[in-house]
Amino acid sequence: MTRLHADELAIDAALVRRLLARSLPTYADLPVRPLLASGSTNALFRLGDELLVRLPRQPGGTAAIEAEARWLPVVAPALSVATPEVVAVGEPAYGYREKWSVTTWLDGTTPPASPVTDTDSLADDLARFVAQLRDAAVPDAAREDPAVSSYRAGPLQAVDVDLREAAELCRAIPDLDLDLDRVLVVWESALAAAPPAHSAVRWLHGDLFTENLLVHNGRLAGVLDFGGLAVGDPTVDLVVGWEALDPQGRAAFRRHLRVDDATWLRGMAWALLVAVLTFPYYWQSMPMRCAARASMARSVLREAS
Template sequence: MTSGRTSAVPRSLDVRLVRRLVAGQFPRWGELPLERFPSGGTVNAMYRLGDDLVVRLPLVEGGAGDVAREREWLPRLAPLLPTAVPEVLGAGEPAEGYPWPWSVYRWLPGELPVAGALTAPEPLARDLAGFVAALRDVDLPHAPRAHRGGPLATLDAETRAALDALRALPEEGVDCDALTAVWEDALRAPDPDGPPVWLHADLMPGNLLVDGGRLSAVIDFGCLGTGDPACDLFPAWNLLPPSARKVFREALDVDDATWRRGRARTLSQALIALPYYRRTNPAMAGNARHVIRAVLAETA
């Protein structure tokens, strides 16, 4: 997702370089089959290593800090969560001309959910709510601040710039006036009245895995930390249909102000992504269009 961590010129990687990195630092895995795993992600590249491992490497400097964050916090969070999360098995370091830390993880099976093609949307909504609720209940000291976990107003300038960019793209057919009204309504919503909570902070469909329609794993914790609980309501609009959205909200007992902030945060991410990725990343652009349609339908 476009989150301030991307770059116009991603770091070039290929199988030969990744194989040299693995063989040089983890020789026990050096002879395993290695292939690039296709992904719509923009911050990291993934390479399947044998049957049970995956190598994940930052493509941009902004993603390098995520590596340390996951190494530090995932082992502490994993026992407290009801859903599988990535397990770091190898901590790779810069070498072979590659400048950033990288990691080898245990492979997590599952498929990426697709909005509009969910086989069990309401059970999935309950699974997602269970994960979010468990994360909110985590009580670990010295938590980092979640990426974009602060006040909604901190996103105002970037969101309005994205709306202006979309006004210049009439072929997208976006009702920018209606979306501006949604955004401004959320800015008037009360701020959280409790302490910051633990967040994944990037619950995009590409960071979820499902098996038999049910949530089997949550991946990519590079944005994790504490902040506004509205930040983890993203699936309500970027994945779930209206009936399952209601199940998700009821399971989390979300009040009106938090719902408005969550909808606006999801919308902001979509508005920023659409003009940025419309020609270069079909998955990101497609999900952004889905979010815009979902928000407009809900607020009409």
């Protein structure tokens, strides 16, 4: 498994088998094989033909595993697209100190790293997903649960310093083809137009990028990884429009969601923030992710011109 973090936990198929045998013996005899496309948050292992094991890569990952197990069943009934079902949550053992989960396996393929030209159907499906999640009822318990609180659900002003520090780090990346001065101009325009606090109390995915989407025949077949599920301002979920869709598809996406100018500008700013934070951290370890984020950021800058 490729090491992505300085505090990366030791995880391999042998550990997964031991954890299953101890915590979930019902699944212990199923074949276990690592997925090459493991994410940056969780190491992924196929379990038989119908299941997936997800283990946090870093200390503290238990919180996202528990939050997903608690709240995904609450929001999933409001969604018309397939989402993984959390079958079980396993306990720490054998020196691995985090909880982990077994979910159902969803078929489909990940969209390409850069937008394709025929995206109208995908735009409709993505808009429907964002709207359904945004409009799902938020129980009082979720409003009070810190596990579904995220910086991505808050105001842009709270991450202004992070954007500026990351942009400076990006200037030291020689092969990064991105106008960072223009990034700051667009960011400052969004800050000026954004309210200093948010009053929205809506569900959001929080990590709605192509690596967490599944498509089949040009349609959205599934949405993965609800570990970033949060309650607050759902504007950050608009970022998928710049990563997954071409300009025509993006216009349809915006039209279906009825997004006003100020909110659309904040969505652009979130796309730039996520991209700029990605480059210094993952430039060497996850080049495909960085390429997708760079393409997304350039799409934002072209639209903002």
